[in-house]
Amino acid sequence: MNEINLTDVLEEYALAAPHGFDQKVLKEMIEKYAQFAEELKDFAAASAVVKFAPETEMSEVDESRYREIGLQNLQMVLSEMNPSAPEIQVQNALVSLTDAAKEKGMNRSKFAAALGLSVSLVQYLEKRRLEFATIPKAVIEKISGVLETSEDVINSYLNQSPVGAEGASFKASERPEELKPKNFADAVREDQQLSATDKQKLLEL
């Protein structure tokens, strides 16, 4: 028995209506695959948007972020396809702290809570916007423990250019202020989410 999956049904609609929305084809497809009626309608509408809506301009920071996610996705899929390839798994380890946390089932909030940090401090770490030398060793140990990876791997992730800076083509004099790394203690003091007690604990590390 042929199993029908959603993507095959959507492909069938797209192939039957190659020039755009086709009410007749859609109705026939919905009659045939009633279980996918809503998906077919939304696919038809989304196809119109893909075809006619203007492309969104991407900032340098976005380009860099999506490039990074894309590389990580590539490495993860290659690892799935060839689990014995050690070099891929090693590279895979730290393309992103929050993605590594996600693999452990933690979203940003849960990851921050596990580290005893705020979400915005996690964001600073993720984007490498903190001066590496000012990050307390105890924080690095904690990240290493939560992500179950070595401190060396965490150190080498954090001790790189801020995310968004590498590969950007702007001149040094034009570098946006937001890309300058911040002192860890200053970031803690300015944090809007941490309580005074939590801040004090972090500042004493």
Place this chain on the structure above:
Amino acid sequence: MTKARDADSTRIKSLTKKTRQGETYIRRADAELQIEKILTLEKQQILEMLGSNKWRDEADYLLDETLVYLSREARINGDDEIFNEIYEELNRRIWKLLLKFRRNFGANQTDFEDFGQKTEMAILRKLLNTDSDAADFAQVQFGSFVISEAKGVNKQNLIAVSRDQKLFETAREDDETGDEKLENISLTNELSAESKMIFSEGIKKLSPDQQMVAAMLLDGFQIESKDENEMTISRHLGVSSRTIRNWVKEMRALLTEYKEETNR
């Protein structure tokens, strides 16, 4: 389905996937011609083309479908240099497509990135599997291929009106009568060739909700229909037809202004 490797690397390989009706998938003629042309080039020339950053409407712009073909050939031939160059560009194009649905995730960038990541991984699982024909559709209609994978990972509608807009408009427009609802039936027919041209040229001037409606109108959707089984813009968005008509009026006004500006 396993594909035999072609001994002649300059000959384009046919697609092998078949529709449920038994017809083999075929590429568009422009993609087929472009692939054939590229297969005659030296590696260095291909790398130069990949690095040229041409715009979509420029000559020699590498079609998405061509990139998919070349990436799979690079994988088969173990050419990491070409594969990495192509992947960087394909990745950028995938995210540009997905960004058209960014508004559905509101201020939550993380949710959008999760959606993008799952979609891209589903795409890659097919693209990288060179022993399978699962990615043949990506060489036929790449945009539709990406959306079909996005639909596979995202159960919610990709096309929806922003929540605030919907609440506001529903409160204002719920008193529409049956007759009023049907007034618009002829509206899409009113979209003359000139109006369509103005809509497609000026669409970037519109708000995201308006862009969505304009895109659907341009693709041939009706605002409303007497036939309850027909898909319409009003039904899919869950917004009254009067609201849509109001948006269309606003769009027309904006686009007339835009047209006047560009004519000056």
